[in-house]
Amino acid sequence: MQKVKNKWRKFASEILILAAIFTLVQYLVTAGLLNQYFQINLASMCINVILAVSLSLINGFTGQLSLGHAGFMAVGAYVAAIMTNMLDLPFIIGILAACLAAGLAGFIIGVPTLRLKGDYLAIATLALGEIIRVTLQNIDYVNGPAGIMGISKLSTWPWLFGGVVLTVVVIVNLVNSSYGRAIISVREDEVAAELMGINTTKYKVLAFAIGAMFAGLAGALYAHYFYIIKPETFNFLKSFDILVMVVLGGLGSTTGAIIAAVSITALTAALQPFPAIRMILYALILIIVMIYRPQGLMGNKELSMKTFGRIWGGRN
Amino acid sequence: MDEINLMEISNLDKSFGGLSAVQDFNFQIAENELVGLIGPNGAGKTTVFNLITGVYKPDKGSIMFKGENLVGLLPYTICARGVARTFQNIRLFNDLTVLDNVKIATHKDVPYGLMGAILRSPGFFRGEEEIEKEALKYLEIFNLKDKKDELAKNLPYGEQRRIEIVRALATKPLLLILDEPAAGMNPQETQDLMELIRYIRHEFNLTILLIEHDMSLVMGVCERLYVLDYGQVIAEGPPAEIRSNKRVIEAYLGEDVG
Numbered sequence: 001m002q003k004v005k006n007k008w009r010k011f012a013s014e015i016l017i018l019a020a021i022f023t024l025v026q027y028l029v030t031a032g033l034l035n036q037y038f039q040i041n042l043a044s045m046c047i048n049v050i051l052a053v054s055l056s057l058i059n060g061f062t063g064q065l066s067l068g069h070a071g072f073m074a075v076g077a078y079v080a081a082i083m084t085n086m087l088d089l090p091f092i093i094g095i096l097a098a099c100l101a102a103g104l105a106g107f108i109i110g111v112p113t114l115r116l117k118g119d120y121l122a123i124a125t126l127a128l129g130e131i132i133r134v135t136l137q138n139i140d141y142v143n144g145p146a147g148i149m150g151i152s153k154l155s156t157w158p159w160l161f162g163g164v165v166l167t168v169v170v171i172v173n174l175v176n177s178s179y180g181r182a183i184i185s186v187r188e189d190e191v192a193a194e195l196m197g198i199n200t201t202k203y204k205v206l207a208f209a210i211g212a213m214f215a216g217l218a219g220a221l222y223a224h225y226f227y228i229i230k231p232e233t234f235n236f237l238k239s240f241d242i243l244v245m246v247v248l249g250g251l252g253s254t255t256g257a258i259i260a261a262v263s264i265t266a267l268t269a270a271l272q273p274f275p276a277i278r279m280i281l282y283a284l285i286l287i288i289v290m291i292y293r294p295q296g297l298m299g300n301k302e303l304s305m306k307t308f309g310r311i312w313g314g315r316n
Numbered sequence: 317m318d319e320i321n322l323m324e325i326s327n328l329d330k331s332f333g334g335l336s337a338v339q340d341f342n343f344q345i346a347e348n349e350l351v352g353l354i355g356p357n358g359a360g361k362t363t364v365f366n367l368i369t370g371v372y373k374p375d376k377g378s379i380m381f382k383g384e385n386l387v388g389l390l391p392y393t394i395c396a397r398g399v400a401r402t403f404q405n406i407r408l409f410n411d412l413t414v415l416d417n418v419k420i421a422t423h424k425d426v427p428y429g430l431m432g433a434i435l436r437s438p439g440f441f442r443g444e445e446e447i448e449k450e451a452l453k454y455l456e457i458f459n460l461k462d463k464k465d466e467l468a469k470n471l472p473y474g475e476q477r478r479i480e481i482v483r484a485l486a487t488k489p490l491l492l493i494l495d496e497p498a499a500g501m502n503p504q505e506t507q508d509l510m511e512l513i514r515y516i517r518h519e520f521n522l523t524i525l526l527i528e529h530d531m532s533l534v535m536g537v538c539e540r541l542y543v544l545d546y547g548q549v550i551a552e553g554p555p556a557e558i559r560s561n562k563r564v565i566e567a568y569l570g571e572d573v574g
Contacts, residue, residue: 007441170434177433177440178419178426178447181412185420188409195369197395197424197487206430252411300411 022161029157037269043225045265046160047218050167052245052261053254054214057171059243060251060300061180062207063187064114065122068129069215069242074136074234076102076216077223081148082141084224091154095220102216103209105132110208114201129239136231147230148223155225163221167214172254174210183207187252248289250296255303260296321380322347322491322523323368328377330367330547337363339547341377345491350517350524352538352555354531356567360547361527362404365495369401370394381491396424400489402480404496404527410469414460414479417468418451421486454482457519458512474505478512485516492516494526498533506530510537535559543567 025042028034034042051069058066076098083094113124137145174180185193186200194200223229245264249256267285271278289297321344328341338360345351353361366372368379370391379386386394400421409417427443455461458478463471468479477497484492497513498506510533517524528534534541535555543551543558545567551558558564 173434173436174430178423178428178443179430179433181416181420182423184412184416185409185423188411189407191371191391192403192407192409193420194391195371195395195401196421196483197392198420199390199392 018165022158025161026157041265041269042157043155043160043221044269045262046164047222047225048242048245048261048265049164049258050214050218050221051242052249052257053167053171054211054218055242056246056249056251056254056257057175057183057207057214058211059246060253060257061175061187062183062204063251064204064208065118066125066208066211067122067236067239067243068109068125068127068132069211070234070236070238071129071132072102072106072212072215073219073222073238074132074229074231075105075212076219077229077234078136078142078148078219079216080220081151081223081229084154085148085151091159091224094224095159095217098216098220099213100216102219103213105216106209106212107205110205110212114204114208126236126239129234129236133231133234136234145231147228147233149228151223151227151229153224153227155221160221160225163217167217168254168258171210171214175254179203179206184252244286248286248296250298250300252300253296253298253302256296256298256301259298259303320346322349322382324380325368326378326380328364328367328379329375330363330372331375337547338367338374341544341547341549343542343549345523345525347490347523348517348521350513350537350539351526352534352541353525353527353544354529354534354541354558355544359544359567361544362495363547364544365401365493365527368394368493369399392424395487395489398488398490399493400484400487400491401493402477402484402495402497404499406473406476406480408468408476408479408483410467412468413465414455414468414471415448415451415464417479417483418454418486419447421483422447422450424487451486454486457516458482473500477501477509481512481516485520489522491523491525494524494528496527496529498528498530501530503532506533509533513537 025034029039051073055066055069058064079101080094080098083089083097084091109125109128113121113128116124136142142148175183182193182198183203183206185196185198186203190200245260246257248264249258249260267282268278271281323343323345325341325343328338329336330338341364353364355361363372367374368386370386370389374387377387381397381399384397386397386399409420427446428437428439432440452461452464455464458481460475460478460482463475468476471479481494481497494513498509501509513524513526514537516522526538538555541553541555541558542549543561543564550563550567551561553561
């Protein structure tokens with residue numbers, strides 16, 4: 001009985017905190033207290049959190065080094081833009097189509113490539129991400145290298161916030177279930193997992209497809225915030241950016257990925273006025289973190305209410 | 317005789333490149349039997365285990381388990397049919413807790429669906445409770461319940477070996493295959509392990525096949541032994557017979573049969 005009560009209390013407090021954050025930002029936006037600069041960075045943060053959390057499912061929990069995440073983001077961005085801009089369909093249809101298309105792309109790419117391990121998989125996914133980009137560059141329907149312009153700005157705060165919450169809830173719930181344990185066992189020891197009755201191929205592809213699906217969501221939100229998408233935006237450097245967030249946050253930690261995505265986005269924004277030293281400082285921070293905390297900021301631990309409770313004064 | 321054999325292996329061959337690892341291997345194990353597979357280092361014992369569990373594919377031969385040929389099946393489906401094993405070099409999920417290690421082994425019978433997990437349906441919570449209860453039950457038997465929240469890698473060697481057995485048991489096997497369960501254990505630990513093997517065999521109505529170097533363990537618990545040398549069975553029979561078998565002594569000590 002106590003357990004059930006705790007469960008509901010936890011659930012209620014989570015809803016309350018989320019609602020508070022949402023309302024606060026919504027108020028700041030509508031009241032005009034948040035200027036354009038902050039709003040853009042807030043949107044970037046949300047999109048990056050979705051990207052980092054979804055890649056962390058593939059890289060952190062499943063242990064499959066994927067370098068093609070930007071490719072799936074591109075699929076989502078283009079499919080959503082085509083839906084809304086060219087076919088005049090509602091945003092929600094665009095988002096759903098984007099998720100579906102990116103998830104499907106993840107599935108199709110995952111089936112053959114996930115037989116590969118480590119470096120080989122990394123190279124294969126890197127190549128496939130580039131193939132997606134080059135393909136887009138050569139399709140006239142989406143204006144080739146020029147990309148799609150004049151996409152309506154539909155990614156408002158509620159959509160962005162909803163996207164983040166949906167991504168985090170789905171991935172956290174998945175990871176903390178028997179299916180998630182199966183996924184993690186693949187990372188820990190694939191041979192042992194297979195012999196303990198885990199269909200490792202199935203779970204690798206599943207994680208890859210779900211991760212790709214949310215990258216598609218991020219792409220859709222991106223396209224409808226920044227008006228314009230072109231293939232060049234989704235090159236392998238973008239994939240690396242996302243990978244850096246995941247590694248910095250700690251492989252196998254969702255909260256780590258969130259913290260890293262938020263802080264790297266903030267850092268990039270803060271360094272905008274100093275383009276010369278920006279990359280240097282960025283690299284330096286990475287090197288320092290990797291030397292002194294090679295397991296990433298969070299390792300494979302999660303930050304939870306319980307952690308705060310402990311810090312607060314040993315309660316809970 | 318045929319109906320009561322749980323597993324029957326005939327004419328199994330496996331070579332790596334030009335090296336023949338297992339040659340014309342024939343083997344039967346009856347339900348509830350406890351059989352040992354012994355032989356000098358490099359004799360092909362672990363290869364036999366890898367062939368049975370689907371890690372390697374045999375070049376020739378058949379592995380009949382409950383009337384079905386296991387050859388060509390993937391390891392996870394072989395596990396689902398009731399064959400579980402431990403590893404010579406411990407292969408636990410190191411960064412996970414002891415409890416999670418055991419829970420993973422119950423995954424093949426997961427009582428709720430993927431959507432149930434993502435949407436946190438009532439079935440999910442019921443299922444998770446069931447899984448936890450089940451995993452704790454196994455840990456309790458092995459006196460590891462109070463270690464459930466420790467990371468597997470942080471436990472001492474002997475306990476890691478026991479967790480491997482717990483994990484294999486949690487897949488609910490009919491045939492349990494133990495690859496050198498006593499490796500690196502001291503005589504007392506080996507003694508305890510023997511008791512444990514006897515106990516789980518009766519408690520779970522198991523058929524057990526084990527590879528072992530420790531002769532006291534093998535002679536103590538096994539009812540029948542197969543002796544492998546250079547990939548071939550050189551002797552088969554009850555321990556007492558094997559002990560005095562000249563070819564076995566020769567294989568182990570390298571003496572001439574005079």
